[in-house]
Amino acid sequence: MNDTPNAILIRSGDLVDGTGAPRRKADVLLKGERIAAIAEPGAIATEDATVIDATGLTVSPGFIDVHTHDDNAVLVSPDMSAKLSQGVTTVVAGNCGISIAPGQLDNPPPPLTLIANADPGTFRFERLRDYAAAVEAAAPSINIAMLIGHSTLRIGAMDDIGKKANTAELDRMRERLAACLDDGAIGFSTGLYYKTNAAADMEEVVALAELLADKGGVYVTHMRDEHDHVLDSLHESFETANKADVPIVISHHKCAGPRNWGRSRETLPLIEATRAKQRVGLDAYPYAAGSTVLDPDWIDPEVRTLVSWSISYPEMSGRDLADIAAEWRCSQQDAARRLSPAGGIYFQMDEADVRRILAYPPTMIGSDGLPHDSHPHPRLWGTFPRVLGKFCREEGLFSLEDAVYKMTGLSASRFGLTDRGVVREGAYADLVLFDADEIIDRATFEEPTRPAHGIDRVFVNGKIGWQAGAHTGARSGRFVSR
Incomplete structure (x- = not known):
């Protein structure tokens, strides 16, 4: 030691x-x-x-990674070298509607696999206090703060997650969320883009998010659509937070898909105008590729897709989906079906949008790294040095002081992390x-x-x-x- x-x-x-x-x-x-x-x-x-x-x-x-899926990583890999090596000292987990607690879940579906892959024993914590005790016992190398995920709540309370929650199911979710907030959760997250969460309407989300108001928590959302309907999804997100009377953070803001490249010229002014009326924040990662589960419904032949892991074909990790499909003499969608359950890296953003969003002063930095992928997106190991080296020093996108603020003081303030994110007595x-x-990232x-x-x-x-x-x-x- x-x-x-x-x-x-x-x-x-x-x-x-x-x-x-x-x-x-x-x-x-x-x-x-x-x-x-x-x-x-x-x-x-x-x-x-x-x-x-x-x-x-x-x-x-120390840098604060505001968007992670490190819920299980701090328990199974407590050295947390991927984060510590780049200067991260605190992570916010439970993002995108996916959290390790509350509830004991057997064989959870994607996207909960993002924090567990094939391990069926991951979701074993009935209360957040049980998870907190496990964190203290594991003694990880970094600090962790938790959001509670809507998909996790839905799977634990509903018979059919393909529908809107009924009154009894919603009451059960509210009860569990309230208990987690009492146990120290700092907020609530949704992943309305995902099939486990997509059937929830605004009324359901508001009924949960409003519990944050008395606790000082924050509502964090992976919006319903970051592609063609990105503006509609921003409006929905803002209205939800306004109805619940809580601050909101837009997760990994992007304009995805070639048809939407350049639309940050529309989204950022909308965010700025809304910030004059509501408490709005956002985060981003410094790459033009995202990473999540490999879903055949999300495959676009115009977008390069890299396989980050596969249970059925682990040897395909790190390979292009198009190359695999060519070898198998099938479509990329069919290849994705054969590979699943699996993860994918989607090269779906425009570099100019990435720079514009990063440079926007209220943007915080979050890696969205997936620690259980066998061939992860390089953001897991490189996000924060990449911001400081490539975008601050080499490209002059912002000053060093502003870059550090985006990674520290701004993040601590937005998420209410007392006495962190600043150097003061x-x-x-x-x-x-x-x-x-x-300083520079070396992960590729x-x-x-x-x-x-x-x-x-x-x-x-x-x-x-x-x-x-x-x-x-x-x-x-x-x-x-x-």
Whole structure:
């Protein structure tokens, strides 16, 4: 295990504090799990602290990955190197209507496979408090906060998820969601795009989301349609949140499919106009390809599709669906059927839209990485260094201060993560030391699990979890709530 000392003085770093304020030279003193002092270089007595010379390095809050499916990963792979290696210290899980709790579910259908693949024992937590206890027992290397997923609630309460919930089923879902909020959930998520969630109408979603109002929670949605009806789905999302009187976050905002490329010129002004009337946030990942379950109904021959995993044909992971279909002498849709249950990476976005959405000031950063895929999307290992290296330093899409704010202070504020996302006295000592001139992602679609370059050290609750390109053995993360 890592023997991080109780007091650490990080000396002479370039402090980017997560608020958007200009960088400045500073010393930062850590004591235990908190930041004890911040001052001009040389102004803090070393006392008995171990000194880390951060000259030439940027010192920032630990990155907060606001869109993950790490519910099960923190239990089965608690080292969480995919996230820790890129400077992530806290993840928000339970996105897209999919959460590991509440309820004991046998053989859950897609898209719940995104957090479990073929493991039938994943969904075993009747209460969120049971899951929180399992997280504490697993002692992951990063912190995790949880949303409660609508699909999970529906599967646990309904006989036929292809229909709208009846009164008794809705009452059962409300009861379970309320209990999870009491257990520390920070919000509620929907995945109205998915078949497990698509039959729910606005009335059903409002009846659940309104429970957040008294708890300070946030409503997070993978909208009903990110393709041809993206504007309609935005309007539906905003109206739902308005009726429930809760803040909303639009997940992984995109304009998908070649017919919709360029439509961020329409969606972003709509989001901006709505922000003047409601509490609206959004997140995005820095890639023009998405990843989810491989569904024959979603195959578009105009869009390249890469197989990320397959239970029936595991040897096909990492291959193009079109090539597999050609070998099998069948359509891509038929190939997808044969491969299922499986995952796919869909090259469905336009690079200009990706840049426009990333540059939009309210956009937070979320990886949407899928940790159980055998050949994952490179966003699992590369999202945050890619924003800092490619889009900030190389392309000048935003300043370093703004880039860090999108990953830290903005995210903590939007999700109500107290004392995280900022470097200030009294805050938790979740920190990243990185070389702003060198940081870059190295994960690619061909080699998706390569760690990033340029991360010097990562602290989680005052312990050094990542240093010199390797995990230190420290596992100091925890289950966090608002």
